[in-house]
Amino acid sequence: MLDVIYYAFIAIVSIQVIYYTLIFSRFSFLKTQNTAPKTFPVSVIICAKNEAENLKQFLPSVINQNYPDFEIVLINDASKDDTLDVIEHFANTNNNIKIVNVKNVEAFWGNKKYALTLGIKASKHDYLLFTDADCKPVSNNWIQEMTAHFNENTQIVLGYGAYKRIKKSFLNKLIRFETLITAIQYFSFEKIGIPYMGVGRNLAYTKAAFFKANGFINHIKVRSGDDDLFVNQVATKKNTAICFTKESFTKSVPKTSFKAWFKQKRRHISTAKHYKIIHKILLALIYTCTLLFWVLSTVLFAITYNWQIVLALFLIRLIIMYFVYGASAKKLLENDIIFLLPVLEVFLITMQLTIFINNLISKPNHWK
The missing domain is CATH 3.90.550.10 (Spore Coat Polysaccharide Biosynthesis Protein SpsA; Chain A)
Known part of the structure; x- marks a missing residue:
C-alpha cells in the first residue's frame, strides 16, 4: 500500500509539472502583444x-x-x-x-x-x-x-x-x-487552442x-x-x-464574508458540469491532482516513507509553481498573494471540495 501511495505521488507530481511547464507557462511567459486601436462603434x-x-x-x-x-x-x-x-x-x-x-x-x-x-x-x-x-x-x-x-x-x-x-x-x-x-x-488554455x-x-x-x-x-x-x-x-x-x-x-x-463568498462560488462552480467533456476532464484532472498532491505528501511525510525523494519532488513542484504563477501574478498585478501560495492553495481546494459536496446535496441560489 505504501508503494502504491508513493508511486501515485510521483505520478501526480509529474502530471502537475506537465501542466505548469507546457500549459500554464504559455500565458505566464507570454509577452504583451501591441495591437492597433480600433474605431468601430x-x-x-x-x-x-x-x-x-x-x-x-x-x-x-x-x-x-x-x-x-x-x-x-x-x-x-x-x-x-x-x-x-x-x-x-x-x-x-x-x-x-x-x-x-x-x-x-x-x-x-x-x-x-x-x-x-x-x-x-x-x-x-x-x-x-x-x-x-x-x-x-x-x-x-x-x-x-x-x-x-x-x-x-x-x-x-x-x-x-x-x-x-x-x-x-x-x-x-x-x-x-x-x-x-x-x-x-x-x-493558458486559450493559448493552446482550447x-x-x-x-x-x-x-x-x-x-x-x-x-x-x-x-x-x-x-x-x-x-x-x-x-x-x-x-x-x-x-x-x-x-x-x-x-x-x-x-x-x-x-x-x-465579498467580505466567507458565507457570502461561499454562496457566490456555489453558483459559479455549478455551471462547470455543463462544459464540454474535454474541458471537464482537463479541469477535473487539475483539481484532482492538486488535492491528491497535498493529501499524499502529507501521508508520506507523516510516515517518513522515502522522505528524501518525497521532499525533493515536493520542493520541485512548489518551485515550478512559484515560478509560473509568480510570472502570471506579475502580469495581472496580484504579486502580494504569491508569498502565501501554499496556504492559499490548501484553503482553496478545501473550500472547493466543500462546495462540490454542498452542490450535490442541494442546488445553489442564483442571480440575487
Missing part, C-alpha cells in the same frame, strides 16, 4: 439587479471612457431598489445611454440570461463589451484595449476581471488567489456570434453561466483572443 452592456449604489459609484468610469463611438446599454433586471431611478438620472445627462427595463415574466423569472438577451437585442452596434454593475474599469482606455483584439477572425475577447485589494484580510487574498488561478487557466470560459466582468464578443449560437438558448434553463457557458459553447481556437494589458482590467467589489 461598440455597445457596452451592463446588467444590474438591485445595484443602485454600485452604479452611482462605478458607472462614471464607463461613461468617461476614451473611445470615439460607444453606447452604454443599462439593463434594469426587475430591481427592487432605486436602480431604475439611478439609471434614468445618468441617461438624462448622457445621450449615449440606452435603458432596457426588464420586468419578471413567469417563464424567465430571475433569469439574468433573459435580461441580457433583451439588452443585446436593444443594442445598436455589432461589437459588444460586457461588465457588471459592481465593476470599475481601471483606466479610461478599457474599451480601446479590449476591442483592439477584434479582427476578421476574432469574435470573442477574454479579459481579466480583478477584485479590489483589502488590507489585512485573508478572505480577500483567497478570493484574489482563486481569481488569479482561474485566469491563468482560461488564458478556450473554455470567460468572466462576465470583462468579456467582449460580436452580436453575430451571439445570434449564430441562438444566444443562450442551449443553456437557458441553467440560471448561471451567461458568461462561461456561452464562451464554452461558442469559442474556438480560431475565433477567440485574450487581452491582459494593464489598462484593460476591470476591478470588482469582493
Whole structure:
C-alpha cells in the first residue's frame, strides 16, 4: 500500500509539472502583444439587479471612457431598489445611454440570461463589451484595449476581471488567489487552442456570434453561466483572443464574508458540469491532482516513507509553481498573494471540495 501511495505521488507530481511547464507557462511567459486601436462603434452592456449604489459609484468610469463611438446599454433586471431611478438620472445627462427595463415574466423569472438577451437585442452596434454593475474599469482606455483584439477572425475577447485589494484580510487574498488561478487557466488554455470560459466582468464578443449560437438558448434553463457557458459553447481556437494589458482590467467589489463568498462560488462552480467533456476532464484532472498532491505528501511525510525523494519532488513542484504563477501574478498585478501560495492553495481546494459536496446535496441560489 505504501508503494502504491508513493508511486501515485510521483505520478501526480509529474502530471502537475506537465501542466505548469507546457500549459500554464504559455500565458505566464507570454509577452504583451501591441495591437492597433480600433474605431468601430461598440455597445457596452451592463446588467444590474438591485445595484443602485454600485452604479452611482462605478458607472462614471464607463461613461468617461476614451473611445470615439460607444453606447452604454443599462439593463434594469426587475430591481427592487432605486436602480431604475439611478439609471434614468445618468441617461438624462448622457445621450449615449440606452435603458432596457426588464420586468419578471413567469417563464424567465430571475433569469439574468433573459435580461441580457433583451439588452443585446436593444443594442445598436455589432461589437459588444460586457461588465457588471459592481465593476470599475481601471483606466479610461478599457474599451480601446479590449476591442483592439477584434479582427476578421476574432469574435470573442477574454479579459481579466480583478477584485479590489483589502488590507489585512485573508478572505480577500483567497478570493484574489482563486481569481488569479482561474485566469491563468482560461488564458493558458486559450493559448493552446482550447478556450473554455470567460468572466462576465470583462468579456467582449460580436452580436453575430451571439445570434449564430441562438444566444443562450442551449443553456437557458441553467440560471448561471451567461458568461462561461456561452464562451464554452461558442469559442474556438480560431475565433477567440485574450487581452491582459494593464489598462484593460476591470476591478470588482469582493465579498467580505466567507458565507457570502461561499454562496457566490456555489453558483459559479455549478455551471462547470455543463462544459464540454474535454474541458471537464482537463479541469477535473487539475483539481484532482492538486488535492491528491497535498493529501499524499502529507501521508508520506507523516510516515517518513522515502522522505528524501518525497521532499525533493515536493520542493520541485512548489518551485515550478512559484515560478509560473509568480510570472502570471506579475502580469495581472496580484504579486502580494504569491508569498502565501501554499496556504492559499490548501484553503482553496478545501473550500472547493466543500462546495462540490454542498452542490450535490442541494442546488445553489442564483442571480440575487
